[in-house]
Amino acid sequence: MVLPNMNESQKISEIKVPNTNEAVSIKISKQMQTVLEYLSEFEEATQEDIQELLDVKRTRAYVIMKELTEAGLTETTGRGKTKKYRITEAGRKQGKAFFS
Numbered sequence: 001m002v003l004p005n006m007n008e009s010q011k012i013s014e015i016k017v018p019n020t021n022e023a024v025s026i027k028i029s030k031q032m033q034t035v036l037e038y039l040s041e042f043e044e045a046t047q048e049d050i051q052e053l054l055d056v057k058r059t060r061a062y063v064i065m066k067e068l069t070e071a072g073l074t075e076t077t078g079r080g081k082t083k084k085y086r087i088t089e090a091g092r093k094q095g096k097a098f099f100s
Helices: 030-042 047-054 058-070 087-097
Strands: 009-015 021-031 073-077 084-087
Touching: 021 030, 030 047, 030 073, 030 084, 030 087, 047 058, 047 073, 058 073, 058 084
Parallel strands: none
Antiparallel strands: 009 021, 073 084
């Protein structure tokens, strides 16, 4: 069985972080792409949803979502068990490049 290389990534240049004038460049991994696709379709997800979707442990799911949130591609609502992630308009625009 051959598993996909989840470390492959595509560089996205200058994503504007909401409410700042700074441009942030991040590498979007296959896992991040998967999360953005999921959020585009289902609107929101919990940390447990992300863990199950990517088949990763809690810490890895947290790191992925933190990076996406810091880049302005996702946003969070709630805290702790009620925390949910949603895709932002910037995330939708970025996602269109991957989903097309």
